[in-house]
Each structure stands twice: as C-alpha cells, then as structure tokens.
Amino acid sequence: MEFPEEFKYTEDHEWVMVEEGLAVIGISDFAQDALGDVVFVELPEVGVVLEAGKAFGVVESVKAVSDIYAPIAGTVEEINDELVDAPEIINTSPYEDGWMIKIRMIDASAADNLMDAEAYQALIAEES
Amino acid sequence: MKTTPLNQVHRELGARMVDFGGWDMxxxxxxxxxxxxxxxxxxxxFDVSHMGEVEVTGPNALAFIQQLTINDASTLVDGQVQYSAMCYPEGGIVDDVTLYRFNESHFLFCVNASNTDKDFVWMQQVLAESALADVTLNNRSEEFAQIALQGPKAEEILSALTAIPLADLVYYHFCEGEVAGVKMIISRTGYTGEDGFELYLPSSSAVEVWQQLMTIGGPHGLLPIGLGARDTLRLEKGYALYGHELSRQISPLEAGLAWITKLDKDDFVGKTALVAQKAEGVPRRRVGLIxxxxxxxxxxxxVYVGDREVGVVTSGTMSPTLKIGIALALVDPDVAKADTELEVAIRNRRMQVKVARPPFVK
Structure with missing residues (x-):
C-alpha cells in the first residue's frame, strides 16, 4: 500500500495535496482497499462552501455507504466528473486519477495541521 | 466466534473475514x-459450512414434515430436493429451508446458519405438540461441511473429480457418491441462479475436497467466492434472504413465496392464519425495484408515491451485471404491479425507481 510523502492525511482516511493555493482531496489507498469495489460517488457542486470535518460527499462500495469528510474548510472550485461514470478509478488510482474535489482554502495553512504520511501509517497500523 | 473447517484456508487465500451472525466468514x-x-x-x-443440517427419520417422518412445513412434501420422490419454509401459527416465517428426501422415512433439512438452533428447538416443539410417534430429529450441523460449486463451468469441473454421471443429475435433485474419494451428498441446487452443486461432506474432509476443486477448477476460471458476491448473486435473481425479505413479521404470502405455500394441503403450522390472510388480501407485497x-x-x-410512504427496501445493491441499482422491497399491494413508478429516499433525495418482477438478470 502506498502513502505519498508529499500528501497530508486525516483520521477519516482522506488525503490532501496543496498546489497553487488549491487543496486537492481524495481518499487514501487504505480507504479504497477497505471499501472494496467503489460503484458510486456523490460529490458537492462547484461553489459550495465546505466546513472542516463535515461530510461533503459519499462513496459507495457494493456493500456499504461511506461519507467523505472535508479535511479543511474552503470553497469547491472543481470536482472530478470522471468519477461519476467511472467510480472504480478510486480503486485503481486513489492518489491521481481518483482525486475527488479541489477547494480554495479559507486558511491557506490549514493543511499544515494534518498528519504526514508517517503519522498516518502509524494510525492505520494501529487500526488494522 | 464460530469457525468452519475451511477457516484457515480462507485466511491463507487472503480473504477479508467478517462476523456473519456469529460465524467468522x-x-x-x-x-x-x-x-x-x-x-x-x-x-x-463457496464455503457454506455454516449452514445447518437437521435430519428427520422414522416411519412418521413425512407426516411430521407435512405439519411442520408450508410446501407439500408428499410430492417429493427419493433423491429430490424441495424449497420450503416453516411458519409460526400467526403466519410469520421461522425460516426458509431446503428439504432432501432420501426415502419416505429419511429426510434432511438444510437451514440458515444463524437460525439453526432456533429451528431445531422449533422442530422439537412442533413434534412434541403433534403427538406423532416414531420421529427422530438429529441436528447434524457440526458433522457436515458444505461447499457450493456454482457457475456454467461447474459440471465440467466436478466431473473431473467424480465418476457420477452428473449430466443425469437434474436441477433440485441429489445423489450420494464419491467426489475426490470422499463420500458425500451431491445436490444440484444453489443460491446464485447459475447451474451448480451443493456438496454436503464430512467436516474432516472439507479442506482436502476444497483444495482439489480449486486445483482442477483454476484453469476453468474457478474463483473462491465470499459472502459479498453471494449476496449480489442472489439479489440479481431476486432470491429472498432470511432476516431481510423473510422474518417472523413477514408471511410467505407477502414475501413472494405463495408458490410454495400449499394452502390446500392438510393442516400445517400457520395454515389457519395464512388462509385468512389470503382471503382478506395481503397487507404488503414483496417486489423488485430497478x-x-x-x-x-x-x-x-x-419507498414513496408522492408524499405517501408505500414501503421499505429489504435488500439493495448495485447489480454487478447490469451496473444499475436494484432492490427487493415490501410495498403496499396497490403499487406492486410491474412498471409502477415509485421513488426511493436516498439520503436527502427522492430518486425514481420502477417496480420489476425479478429475476433482474435472466
């Protein structure tokens, strides 16, 4: 299982990558593996303001429904439309093609407080 | 947690294990x-060793089974299997079962895993109240492992491990014979809607038989299958599952099991209530939704029609074959006709569904 060093992670298994003032958000390799085959994704509309820690979307596997939580606050700038028709991309490419949303952060340094790859791996080692 | 004889095999195959009604599966x-x-x-x-097996023997075995179950067991011939159910006097379902007839004084019930103890107690109670002599009930669930081999290649794979002419074994019939050198019951039944077999074998031989089937079947595309796919396979065919479409609060007439509810046979537990329910009209019907x-x-x-709540989903999934959402639901009888347009509440939204008669996948 991979956990890119340059990403930040949350206890709810989302990842965040900050580029050019935007935070790109998805779910971790651990999360996609635990879910199993992803068959449905529901994402917010562009322009919606997300509150940190609040659910912003849903991923469904064959068996289960899971909320996805906003790691940091911000306004949705872009959503990954491809996931609507091909949600399985989240399984095959959780960190690249499987990104979910890009948000304009309210506090540009908010991501600094999230876990780094090492801390996140320690967390999931504890959970599993 | 209870384990089947194949528990270690699953772990070695890298299976994700879950607690399924007290079983590590x-x-x-x-x-x-x-x-x-x-x-x-x-x-x-499939490892379905968690399923329960209860043997009924004695000269009055058939008479007892006729009182216990809602289907007509008198139509069975030796070597035949019947899908049936047991009901409470109020008409709710104790469990759905498959019934195997060896001869007129020897039958075997296959029952749902999590219901085995409840069913066995229920059978003993019905027997005690029946005043029938010379019937023996034996819970043999521990002795039996059960492996299901399902799919269009099932016969070809099994044929490589047995001399039994499987082409002669027709659907819902069984025989006794050897597979991989192990004496067992070979039943042409299943829960997937595909051709296939359910093998009842001694627990001590389960690992050996499983490994031989995997070795022979590998080149044919045989895969081990978990409970996740077992559920999606049965849902695409619209098969009921106890605890979802079937329960003490649901009658077989509501659950879509009228076809096995033989109200014209002699008295059986639940008959009075079911005859009355049929006369009055069932309060709900089980339907498929697409x-x-x-x-x-x-x-x-x-489930809604406009503002009126007309029912509830009992099982639902994304159909892996059709790639659309499908469900079984209990709804008011006036909205149960095929093609009726309904809405299902998914989170905060109402989404369009259509009533359909299962199977969803032909």
Missing part, C-alpha cells in the same frame, strides 16, 4: 465484482 477474496462475474461467466467455490437514476437503494430506505 470470508466476505471477499479478490473483490466482490470480480467474484460475482466469475460465477456468472465461469465458476465459483433504479431509473444513478443511485443505490439500500436496506431500510423508504
């Missing part, structure tokens, strides 16, 4: 969709 190996499609296109191997929009209907989601 594999929910998936390679992935639910992959496994599902393997069963539809080639073959799959999503008309992207979305997955799940158990306990409410």
């Amino acid at each position: 594999p929910v998936q190996y390679s992935g639910v969709i992959d496994e599902h499609l393997a069963v539809r296109q080639a073959a799959g191997l 999503m008309q929009e992207r979305g997955i209907p799940r158990e306990e989601y409410s």
Whole structure:
C-alpha cells in the first residue's frame, strides 16, 4: 500500500495535496482497499462552501455507504466528473486519477495541521 | 466466534473475514465484482459450512414434515430436493429451508446458519405438540461441511473429480457418491441462479475436497467466492434472504413465496392464519425495484408515491451485471404491479425507481 510523502492525511482516511493555493482531496489507498469495489460517488457542486470535518460527499462500495469528510474548510472550485461514470478509478488510482474535489482554502495553512504520511501509517497500523 | 473447517484456508487465500451472525466468514477474496462475474461467466467455490443440517427419520417422518412445513412434501420422490419454509401459527416465517428426501422415512433439512438452533428447538416443539410417534430429529450441523460449486463451468469441473454421471443429475435433485474419494451428498441446487452443486461432506474432509476443486477448477476460471458476491448473486435473481425479505413479521404470502405455500394441503403450522390472510388480501407485497437514476437503494430506505410512504427496501445493491441499482422491497399491494413508478429516499433525495418482477438478470 502506498502513502505519498508529499500528501497530508486525516483520521477519516482522506488525503490532501496543496498546489497553487488549491487543496486537492481524495481518499487514501487504505480507504479504497477497505471499501472494496467503489460503484458510486456523490460529490458537492462547484461553489459550495465546505466546513472542516463535515461530510461533503459519499462513496459507495457494493456493500456499504461511506461519507467523505472535508479535511479543511474552503470553497469547491472543481470536482472530478470522471468519477461519476467511472467510480472504480478510486480503486485503481486513489492518489491521481481518483482525486475527488479541489477547494480554495479559507486558511491557506490549514493543511499544515494534518498528519504526514508517517503519522498516518502509524494510525492505520494501529487500526488494522 | 464460530469457525468452519475451511477457516484457515480462507485466511491463507487472503480473504477479508467478517462476523456473519456469529460465524467468522470470508466476505471477499479478490473483490466482490470480480467474484460475482466469475460465477456468472465461469465458476465459483463457496464455503457454506455454516449452514445447518437437521435430519428427520422414522416411519412418521413425512407426516411430521407435512405439519411442520408450508410446501407439500408428499410430492417429493427419493433423491429430490424441495424449497420450503416453516411458519409460526400467526403466519410469520421461522425460516426458509431446503428439504432432501432420501426415502419416505429419511429426510434432511438444510437451514440458515444463524437460525439453526432456533429451528431445531422449533422442530422439537412442533413434534412434541403433534403427538406423532416414531420421529427422530438429529441436528447434524457440526458433522457436515458444505461447499457450493456454482457457475456454467461447474459440471465440467466436478466431473473431473467424480465418476457420477452428473449430466443425469437434474436441477433440485441429489445423489450420494464419491467426489475426490470422499463420500458425500451431491445436490444440484444453489443460491446464485447459475447451474451448480451443493456438496454436503464430512467436516474432516472439507479442506482436502476444497483444495482439489480449486486445483482442477483454476484453469476453468474457478474463483473462491465470499459472502459479498453471494449476496449480489442472489439479489440479481431476486432470491429472498432470511432476516431481510423473510422474518417472523413477514408471511410467505407477502414475501413472494405463495408458490410454495400449499394452502390446500392438510393442516400445517400457520395454515389457519395464512388462509385468512389470503382471503382478506395481503397487507404488503414483496417486489423488485430497478433504479431509473444513478443511485443505490439500500436496506431500510423508504419507498414513496408522492408524499405517501408505500414501503421499505429489504435488500439493495448495485447489480454487478447490469451496473444499475436494484432492490427487493415490501410495498403496499396497490403499487406492486410491474412498471409502477415509485421513488426511493436516498439520503436527502427522492430518486425514481420502477417496480420489476425479478429475476433482474435472466
């Protein structure tokens, strides 16, 4: 299982990558593996303001429904439309093609407080 | 937690294990969709050793079974299997079962795993109240392992391990014979809607037989299948599952099991209540639902016509074959006709569904 060093992670298994003032958000390799085959994704509309820690979307596997939580606050700038028709991309490419949303952060340094790859791996080692 | 004789085998195969009604069972190996499609296109191997087996013997075995179950067991011939159910006097379902007839004084019930103890106590109670002599009930669940081999390649794979002419074994019939050198019951039945077999064998031989089937079946595309795909396979065919479509609060007439409810046979437990329910009209009907929009209907989601709540989803999933949401639901009789347009509440939205008569996948 991979956990890119340059990403930040949350206890709810989302990842965040900050580029050019935007935070790109998805779910971790651990999360996609635990879910199993992803068959449905529901994402917010562009322009919606997300509150940190609040659910912003849903991923469904064959068996289960899971909320996805906003790691940091911000306004949705872009959503990954491809996931609507091909949600399985989240399984095959959780960190690249499987990104979910890009948000304009309210506090540009908010991501600094999230876990780094090492801390996140320690967390999931504890959970599993 | 209870384990089957194949528990270690599942772990070695890298299965994800879950607590299924007190049993430590594999929910998936390679992935639910992959496994599902393997069963539809080639073959799959299932450990269903958690299922219960209760033997009924004695000169009055048939007479007892006629009182205990809602289907007509008198139509069975030796070597035949029947899908049936047991009801409470109020008409609710104790369990759905398959019944095997060896001869007129020897039968075997296969019952749902989590219901085994409850069913056995119920059978003993019905027997005690029946005043029938010379009937013996034997819970043999521990002795039996059960392996299901399902899919279009099932016969070809099993034939390589047995001398039994499987082409002569027709659907819902069984025989006794050797597979991989192990004496067992070979039943042409299943819960996937595909051709296939359910093997009842001694627990001590389960690992050996499983490994031989995997070795022979591998080149044919045989995969081990977990409970996840077992559920999606049965849902695509519209088969009921106890605890979802069937329960003490649901009668077989509501559950779509009128076809096995033989109200014209002599007295059986629940008959009076079911005859009355039929005369009055059933309060709910089990139907299939097909999503008309992207979305997955799940158990306990409410079903609506406008503002009126007309029912509830009992099981739902994304169909791996059709790639659309499908469900079974209990709804008011006036909205149970095929093609009726309903709505299902998915989170905060109402989404369009259409009533359909299962199977969803032919």
